[in-house]
Amino acid sequence: MCTYITETIGIAGSGKGADGWFRLTDATVYFDHPVHAMADHTLNINFANPAKGASSRVAVELTAESARALVAAIQSTLDAAPADLTT
């Protein structure tokens, strides 16, 4: 099915796309059909800068298991870093 569920957040950072590095302003997260991954549904993340155009996007499509592992890895990495660097 198309779940239609989409979370959009503002972010700060940079990403590397087809034309090199660019500033990121937005991230969208959804669980739906992938474009390329061999799964019926994947956790899809677009790191984007809509003001620079639709192609200013870094996209990933992860299986649910992979996405959960990524979330855990991000969380543990942040937790392990000195608190004064991550607040």
Add this chain to the structure above:
Amino acid sequence: MSSLIAQTITITGHGGDEIEAYEARPASGHRRGGMIVIHHLPGYDRATKEIVRRFAELGYDAVCPNLFHREAPGAAADDAAATARAKGGAPDDRVVGDMAAAAAHLRALDSSNGKVGVIGFCSGGRQSVLVACSTPVDAAIDCYGAFVIGDSPAESQVKMTNLEALLPNLGAPLLGLFGKDDQHPSPAEVERLAEILTANGKDFEFHSYDGAGHAFFAVDRPAYRVEAAVDGWEKITDFLNRKLS
């Protein structure tokens, strides 16, 4: 119909907007019906364009408007779909306007016999029913469209309301093709849809396939089910032979 001509064109869609569309037509000059193909939420992509060409190969003039052209003109299909999704998707009234424009385009072709059908897959399946309830067409095909019955989840940024209130306005015969393992639409929702159409005296035929879930026509996805897809295309071909000739 092995010879065909396929190209990108511009049509004047909802609100007078110029939007991109993909058109495929048989090279022969016989008079024929037209088919509107509604792309799925992942966009105006290669797989959808292959379907447009397949309808030309079957003998129809076929066109697929790019529902996301306004959000990302000229962008790659996946980028445009991501952009449109982040903005809430294509609104229903705009979809109807764009498809009415596509129907007018097809009927204006020299080869047209005046009849136009519409088909959609996944989100396009729902939109195919929406179009057939909202603007004159001669045949409609819904391939596993979710939220014809039942709304999209409340947390969805892309809102899809059900079409139950519109179903009495269905103005064309409807072919529905579904997978019994699909939960959106679920077999119960397909049954409910059939009940409503029966109660309203509508012309419809549904086929639900064992061992198939959502997107069983999608040849480039793990959901592809060859037996359901091959039989489904036979059902589509037969339905259109009867309704658009």
